[in-house]
Amino acid sequence: MSKSDLVCDTSLLLYLDHIGQVHLLPALFESISVPETVVMELDAGRLLRPDTIDPRTLDWTTVPEALRLASEVEVH
Numbered sequence: 001m002s003k004s005d006l007v008c009d010t011s012l013l014l015y016l017d018h019i020g021q022v023h024l025l026p027a028l029f030e031s032i033s034v035p036e037t038v039v040m041e042l043d044a045g046r047l048l049r050p051d052t053i054d055p056r057t058l059d060w061t062t063v064p065e066a067l068r069l070a071s072e073v074e075v076h
Contacts, residue, residue, distance in 0.1 A: 003030035008061070010041045017053040026060040033062045 006029040013034070016022040025032050034055040045052040055061045 003028065005029060005031045006033070008032055008034045008038065008055070010038045013038070013042065013053050013055060014045070022053065022058075031062060032060060033064055036063060036065075039063055 006025065008025070013022065016024065039055055042052055042054060046054070056063060
């Protein structure tokens, strides 16, 4: 059985980390992407709970660059 790709949300990372099972993700999925908005939510969570998971520290996650805002795009 081939592995699928995963786009991870905040709840999945928080709850798996809380129960000590976040290591299951790379065993189950080929690639794991964490959207920038999820990273920002977790950053905000660390203000209240410093032990909140930081997906940037996991060597098996990818945090894709955020899309450029429409105001940053040059229109011709």
